[in-house]
Amino acid sequence: MSERGAVFIVSAPSGSGKSTLVTSLLQKVPNLTFSISYTTRQPRGEEVDGKEYFFVNEAAFEKMIAEDQFIEYAKVFDHYYGTARAYLERALAEGKDLILDIDTEGAAQVKNKLPEAISIFIMPPSYEALRKRLENRRQDSSETIQKRLTWAGQKEIYRYRNYDYVVVNEDLKQSFDLMRGIILAERCRRDRMTARVQSIIQTFGGK
Numbered sequence: 621m622s623e624r625g626a627v628f629i630v631s632a633p634s635g636s637g638k639s640t641l642v643t644s645l646l647q648k649v650p651n652l653t654f655s656i657s658y659t660t661r662q663p664r665g666e667e668v669d670g671k672e673y674f675f676v677n678e679a680a681f682e683k684m685i686a687e688d689q690f691i692e693y694a695k696v697f698d699h700y701y702g703t704a705r706a707y708l709e710r711a712l713a714e715g716k717d718l719i720l721d722i723d724t725e726g727a728a729q730v731k732n733k734l735p736e737a738i739s740i741f742i743m744p745p746s747y748e749a750l751r752k753r754l755e756n757r758r759q760d761s762s763e764t765i766q767k768r769l770t771w772a773g774q775k776e777i778y779r780y781r782n783y784d785y786v787v788v789n790e791d792l793k794q795s796f797d798l799m800r801g802i803i804l805a806e807r808c809r810r811d812r813m814t815a816r817v818q819s820i821i822q823t824f825g826g827k
């Protein structure tokens with residue numbers, strides 16, 4: 621029998637390098653699966669429905685809220701984002717370790733319902749560093765950048781207190797190594813090893 625999968629929550633202020641880190645982890649750490657969220661925002665660039673997100677309209681999202689289909693959801697910068705309970709449960713039952721790239725509000729809801737979830741907060745090294753990154757990626761207007769910086773400074777970064785781990789992203793390679801280390805160590809927790817250890821004990825003739 622395989623163990624039930626683990627849930628890894630990753631949050632960060634916009635521009636902290638989270639997407640890059642999550643993408644590298646998914647490519648390089650075996651048995652890690654991305655939890656595909658539902659959102660009401662429009663697909664960007666090359667995004668494909670059912671890969672990065674399930675793209676739905678507001679009416680469909682609100683129907684799912686009314687039917688209590690989300691383990692968590694939040695409105696982030698004017699759009700709904702949510703994790704479907706059935707999707708998450710199915711993946712975990714299949715023994716998959718899931719990575720949830722979700723905002724701080726959604727993270728608190730998941731921790732409430734699944735206290736065994738492991739949460740990682742990615743912190744920018746400074747306000748200036750975050751401002752530069754948001755400007756350099758040339759994705760947002762200066763108004764949007766200002767909105768994100770204000771939100772980060774007034775609300776988001778203080779929520780690091782609700783997380784199990786904090787990774788200060790000074791250097792992508794170093795942050796990747798830290799996050800990989802956290803995931804691998806968490807997988808060795810005794811309570812996650814029960815099924816494996818049990819089968820080893822049987823080879824000794826024990827039960």
Ligand code: 5GP
Pocket residue numbers: 631632634657658661692693694696701702703721722723725726727
């Ligand atoms: P983006 O639109 O750039 O893909 O994501 C915007 C923000 O929404 C990011 O901070 C991302 O972590 C968050 N987000 C993505 N999916 C979910 C979700 O299912 N639930 C919550 N609460 N936040 C999400």
